Amino acid sequence: MTRFRLLVGIALFIAVIGVCLLLFNTRQADEPVAQERLVVVSPHPTEFIIPLVQEFENETGISVEIISSGTSAAISDIVSGDDIDLLWGGSILSVGPYKDFFYAYNTLNKSVFSEECKNVSDEFTCFSDVPSIIMVNNDIIGDIEVNGYEDLLDERLKGKIAFANPYKSSSSFEQLVNMLYAMGNGNPDEGWDYVKKLIGQLDGNMLDSSSEVYKGVADGRFLVGLTFEEAAVTMLKSGKHIGIIYMKEGVVSTPDGIYINKDSKRIEQAKRLVDFLTSKDAQMFMAKNLGRRSVRKDVDPSNMVISYDEMKKITVDKEKVIANKDIWTDKFLELYEEAANE
16 A cells, blocks of 8 residues: 555656646747737827837737837836836937936947937937927917917917926927927027916916827817927828927927837847838838838938928037936926916
8 A cells, every 4th residue: 555655656746747847848938939029118199100010010020019108107117117128209308317227229220310310329219300399270270370489378379278298298398398498599598488478378287198289189179289290290191170380489309219128128129129110111101101200311201291491490408408307397397386376
């Protein structure tokens, strides 16, 4: 009886070892497959992302999981250690203060970038060039003429201006930078008087995301909105009767980027997405069909937007903006709170 129990025990032990080895080998075999995926967090509109992602997946066999999020929330998730491989979107001015959280990668495509987009830190790969604009709903604006920031102070627009929290929205922070430089005649410290007046015009309406701005104008909830060029182009393509205004006081056009999380477990796959999104084919598709301006010198701009020669373009001190991002955002929110309590 004892001998029988011993034999049964040995047999069970061998069986358990066999199952463990099988499970271990299965995990080992599955591991490369699990690696062929990317988790990407992005503030870009879904309709903008999908065609590019689908082409990348078809071309490489790497699946992409997209998490929609505002730029500030996306950066917070990366800083917190979430399983995210890339941030796709957000201007280099907004992401600049968090450079240490991203992986330095110098894509070969950078050799054909414009000089402005080429001369950035390797932690940032420029993806598109994004002018700030004012978006107008042509169906309901009536006889109110809007050609720039000064026109937004028209009393008839009070409470009817869409603007997102610049702490949460990269495009709204870009607008804050734009108006500080434009209304301060090149000196951002002199632009706060205008910002305070604009906050009064918001009349307590500050939105939580960039998408609420352009959708709010397109749907008629607001007469005008402070947003970015591609969002307005997307609304035009969807049949909305909106106008794109390039501010007469001056336009800041800042590259947005693709940023690899330095803690990504899939760095090589992430590099392939960066290379794909900055390739000539992808950038041509983007410019022709999605209304974005390419960062490459060998790609023509979309015929849906005006040339840079037709707008008054403002150059900003990028290092100064990055260094002051939190200071300027905090000051804006303080002024907003003051206006709310008056």
